[in-house]
Amino acid sequence: MIITLTCNPAVDQTVFVDRLDVGAVNRFHDAQLDPAGKGINVSRVVHRLGYPTIAFGFLAGEIGAVVERALDDEGVQSHFVRLPGQARINVTVVDEASGAATSLYGAGPGVSAEHAEALAQILAYWVQAGSVLVLAGSLPNGLPPDTYADYVRLARAKGVKTILDVDGEAFRAGVAVGPTRIKPNVREAERLLGRALPDLPAVLAGARESLGQGVEVVVISMGAQGAICVEKGQAYRAVPPVVERRSTVGSGDSLVAGLSLALARGEPIRDGLRLGTAAGAATAMTVGTHLGTADEVKSILPQVVVESVA
Numbered sequence: 001m002i003i004t005l006t007c008n009p010a011v012d013q014t015v016f017v018d019r020l021d022v023g024a025v026n027r028f029h030d031a032q033l034d035p036a037g038k039g040i041n042v043s044r045v046v047h048r049l050g051y052p053t054i055a056f057g058f059l060a061g062e063i064g065a066v067v068e069r070a071l072d073d074e075g076v077q078s079h080f081v082r083l084p085g086q087a088r089i090n091v092t093v094v095d096e097a098s099g100a101a102t103s104l105y106g107a108g109p110g111v112s113a114e115h116a117e118a119l120a121q122i123l124a125y126w127v128q129a130g131s132v133l134v135l136a137g138s139l140p141n142g143l144p145p146d147t148y149a150d151y152v153r154l155a156r157a158k159g160v161k162t163i164l165d166v167d168g169e170a171f172r173a174g175v176a177v178g179p180t181r182i183k184p185n186v187r188e189a190e191r192l193l194g195r196a197l198p199d200l201p202a203v204l205a206g207a208r209e210s211l212g213q214g215v216e217v218v219v220i221s222m223g224a225q226g227a228i229c230v231e232k233g234q235a236y237r238a239v240p241p242v243v244e245r246r247s248t249v250g251s252g253d254s255l256v257a258g259l260s261l262a263l264a265r266g267e268p269i270r271d272g273l274r275l276g277t278a279a280g281a282a283t284a285m286t287v288g289t290h291l292g293t294a295d296e297v298k299s300i301l302p303q304v305v306v307e308s309v310a
């Protein structure tokens with residue numbers, strides 16, 4: 001079982017207009033409403049790839065109910081602590097004339113100490129049924145930056161492996177306690193290390209530097225260029241095939257899904273990297289916040305190149 005945690009879920013609405021006219025009434029002809037949140041995306045991809053998963057986290061109000069219902073419709077199990085207030089709707093307007101996407105993101109409801117404790121108790125119970133806990137996405141107001149660090153410790157105490165995918169202070173605090181795997185993109189890795197990673201050798205050196213103190217595998221993703229992955233004594237580069245890119249929202253989460261699946265099955269990192277890279281590319285081919293399907297992942301899988309690098 002792969003357990004995911006999303007502390008700040010939302011609903012993403014993507015609307016498509018012929019040409020965005022700021023300050024005027026714009027009529028959109030196409031709209032998508034998707035549950036959003038990094039851990040939620042990981043669970044959705046894991047489920048599509050046929051492995052058991054449950055999504056945990058916080059949800060609020062009617063928008064929260066939309067998230068729950070969408071997961072239900074897809075057959076993804078979930079268990080959320082209810083918060084007062086309202087979850088966010090993140091609106092993205094796609095101007096089809098220019099291809100530019102404009103996003104409006106809200107903050108989401110804050111989390112009180114009581115709600116945080118309620119989630120911690122549920123997680124402490126459920127990690128016993130899991131083999132991997134995925135911690136992904138930003139923390140809402142009210143939760144301190146060391147929240148993920150606490151969950152990493154909690155999981156480890158029960159023999160459960162962890163994958164951390166978050167930015168900024170929460171990433172730094174989480175890495176310090178040694179999650180099993182981490183998956184920053186280049187910008188997140190730069191912020192973690194406090195320096196620029198301008199080319200492949202720099203990314204590789206940065207990944208190696210982040211190993212240790214419990215971190216067994218570091219994957220730094222590089223969008224269409226694939227990913228660098230290091231474990232003790234080994235380093236790999238994964239390269240996806242060239243695909244028709246529509247929207248890469250959720251590509252990182254799809255990569256994390258592949259990594260978590262291989263970890264849960266006890267497969268070598270190369271396999272997780274290959275699966276994750278194919279899933280990331282499949283998601284890059286979908287519009288808006290849609291995620292790749294199992295069939296798409298399967299067809300891309302043989303085209304992914306995973307090679308050892310020195």
Ligand SMILES: Nc1ncnc2c1ncn2[C@@H]1O[C@H](COP(=O)(O)OP(=O)(O)OP(=O)(O)O)[C@@H](O)[C@H]1O
Pocket residue numbers: 184185221222223224225226227240241242243245248249250251252253254255276277278279280281282284
């Ligand atoms: N344009 C693309 N073509 C092919 N594969 C892609 C493309 N963009 C992303 N991918 C695949 O998805 C993986 C993760 O993408 P990326 O590095 O953009 O993650 P991210 O920045 O964490 O994204 P997210 O917005 O989901 O957090 C890449 O390593 C690659 O395998």
Ligand SMILES: [Mg+2]
Pocket residue numbers: 165185252253
């Ligand atoms: Mg990401």
